[in-house]
Amino acid sequence: MKSTKQKNNQWVIGLVIAVALGGVVLSIVSTDRFGEKGNGLGPEYQYDLSELRKTDPAMILYKEASPRINTGHSWGRAIAVGPEDQIYTLGGQQLHVFDSTGKRLPLTIERDKELTAVTVLKDGSIYLGVTDHIEIFDASGQLKSQWESIGSGAEITSIVVTPDIVFAADFGSRSVIRYDASGQKLDSFGDFNLPSNYFDLAYTSDGQLLAANTGEHRIETYDLKGNLMSWWGEFSNQEPDKFCGCCNPISFALLPGQSGIVTCEKGLTRVKVYDKEGRFVGFVAGAESFDQRDGLTATPEYCYNRMGLDVAVDSQGRVLVLEPVMAEIRVYQRINTDNSSRSQGI
Amino acid sequence: MPNQDNALDRRDLIKKGLHGLALLVTGGVSGFLAERSQANSYHWQIDPSKCIACGNCATYCVLEESAVKCVNTYAMCGYCNLCTAFFEPAPKSLNTGAENQLCPTGAILRTFIEEPYYEYKIDESLCIACGKCVKGCKEFGNGSLYLQVRHDRCVNCNQCAIAVACPTQALTRVHRDQPYLLKGMDNKA
Structure with a gap:
């Protein structure tokens, strides 16, 4: 028969075992083995751009004018406007064409390299940047000319065609290549500061070349020989009239009559309007309007692809924004208001 | 009384047993090392x-x-x-x-x-x-x-x-x- 002391010992041992088991169960339950409770780091370790993404509604001067146009690409790259406001889009190795209402036209051009730039002339001629060289097609999509490769590592991101000179922005060499009209390379100029592969050009009717020097946050003006004439633009993440991030604007287009310039930015994904002197006018679209897309680009499937917007403007002043991730075109039209920027003719 | 042949058989048996055991240990150690080596091949x-x-x-x-x-x-x-x-x-x-x-x-x-x-x-x-x-x-x-x-x-x-x-x-x-x-x-x- 067990003594009282032995019984007490058994109780103590039982209690110790119960407490130990309870501790084990508690530690298993309370330990966040699967990361469901987050990283447990303090607020100083969080990266938050939500305040910077907010746009003053009074600054938004445009609204979406029609349903978005599905380009049919799996990933959008570039957009241009041609005769009769036809819309040309690039995605992967294909070019697609739409009429001004967004209806897909039968013309498709496909090449064996990525299409990286497109410009369409008034006669419908299509100048395509095919990664490292330029190809020219007529309005029906027939190949007319294929120019020599700039070299390995070249990436043509924009093409400007003037009566005598063709300019190609080459991200690879961070320079602008000058060709004569027959495709003979003349020379190159510039040592642009381009941290990522966005490098846009435009041509003004008074004979000047505009180039986005993104690392300097500037739109620069050159004469046709490549001499720098002037520039405007500066950095700020907080001030909406300036360009954000490491390298913006990633793309731009001229409004009809060169009354202003529409710019696109990455980081804080937004579209803005400046007058021809570079004074900020307002927003076409604020960062909030790209929340869904920015949510997608934060996911692993998207976050390391090129995802910057491209922009074109048609003859009616509609701003056509190609959103690469959803591969769709947003069509923006000026809201009819009588504010100061309208009185400036923009 | 056990004969000479039987005594030799026992020695043989012990010898073979030891050889077998040595082989087993060698194989086991080799297998263990191979497994460890394989496991360490990946990071x-x-x-x-x-x-x-x-x-x-x-x-x-x-x-x-x-x-x-x-x-x-x-x-x-x-x-x-x-x-x-x-x-x-x-x-x-x-x-x-x-x-x-x-x-x-x-x-x-x-x-x-x-x-x-x-x-x-x-x-x-x-x-x-x-x-x-x-x-x-x-x-x-x-x-x-x-x-x-x-x-x-x-x-x-x-x-x-x-x-x-x-x-x-x-x-x-x-x-x-x-x-x-x-x-x-x-x-x-």
């Missing part, structure tokens, strides 16, 4: 195309100081004057003052190279793998900064605690011949 690594820099690497590693560190692929880096991995999203000014730096531990070193380029190095002794700079680089820049398991620190657990806690299953096993998953120029942003 944990972060696939940068899956990583979202959630910060779990900083706190779920079994080591007091995480084996995960930020790395910079210089072939991709823009050497930006205005590096969004180095500066706060709303910096007071563009200098190396602590109030302007994004990294809470000051682990990114900024060195002037030539106008307008700056080099950014990670001081791994200060980096805790929170991924804040990785997000800054990805949001605005070209994603040249990303997280990798450093094998001089990793103890190569059979079941990596970070891998279990990773929300995107970015931790993967890689052969020791290629222990790092480095980004190249194809990863443009």
Whole structure:
């Protein structure tokens, strides 16, 4: 028969075992083995751009004018406007064409390299940047000319065609290549500061070349020989009239009559309007309007692809924004208001 | 009385038994070493195309100081004057003052190279793998900064605690011949 002391010992041992088991169960339950409770780091370790993404509604001067146009690409790259406001889009190795209402036209051009730039002339001629060289097609999509490769590592991101000179922005060499009209390379100029592969050009009717020097946050003006004439633009993440991030604007287009310039930015994904002197006018679209897309680009499937917007403007002043991730075109039209920027003719 | 033949049989039996045992031990040890060797042929690594820099690497590693560190692929880096991995999203000014730096531990070193380029190095002794700079680089820049398991620190657990806690299953096993998953120029942003 067990003594009282032995019984007490058994109780103590039982209690110790119960407490130990309870501790084990508690530690298993309370330990966040699967990361469901987050990283447990303090607020100083969080990266938050939500305040910077907010746009003053009074600054938004445009609204979406029609349903978005599905380009049919799996990933959008570039957009241009041609005769009769036809819309040309690039995605992967294909070019697609739409009429001004967004209806897909039968013309498709496909090449064996990525299409990286497109410009369409008034006669419908299509100048395509095919990664490292330029190809020219007529309005029906027939190949007319294929120019020599700039070299390995070249990436043509924009093409400007003037009566005598063709300019190609080459991200690879961070320079602008000058060709004569027959495709003979003349020379190159510039040592642009381009941290990522966005490098846009435009041509003004008074004979000047505009180039986005993104690392300097500037739109620069050159004469046709490549001499720098002037520039405007500066950095700020907080001030909406300036360009954000490491390298913006990633793309731009001229409004009809060169009354202003529409710019696109990455980081804080937004579209803005400046007058021809570079004074900020307002927003076409604020960062909030790209929340869904920015949510997608934060996911692993998207976050390391090129995802910057491209922009074109048609003859009616509609701003056509190609959103690469959803591969769709947003069509923006000026809201009819009588504010100061309208009185400036923009 | 046992005959001579029977006595020899016993010796033979013991001898053969010992030989068999030796073979068994040798085989077992060889198998064990081979298995260990095979297990050590693979290491944990972060696939940068899956990583979202959630910060779990900083706190779920079994080591007091995480084996995960930020790395910079210089072939991709823009050497930006205005590096969004180095500066706060709303910096007071563009200098190396602590109030302007994004990294809470000051682990990114900024060195002037030539106008307008700056080099950014990670001081791994200060980096805790929170991924804040990785997000800054990805949001605005070209994603040249990303997280990798450093094998001089990793103890190569059979079941990596970070891998279990990773929300995107970015931790993967890689052969020791290629222990790092480095980004190249194809990863443009």
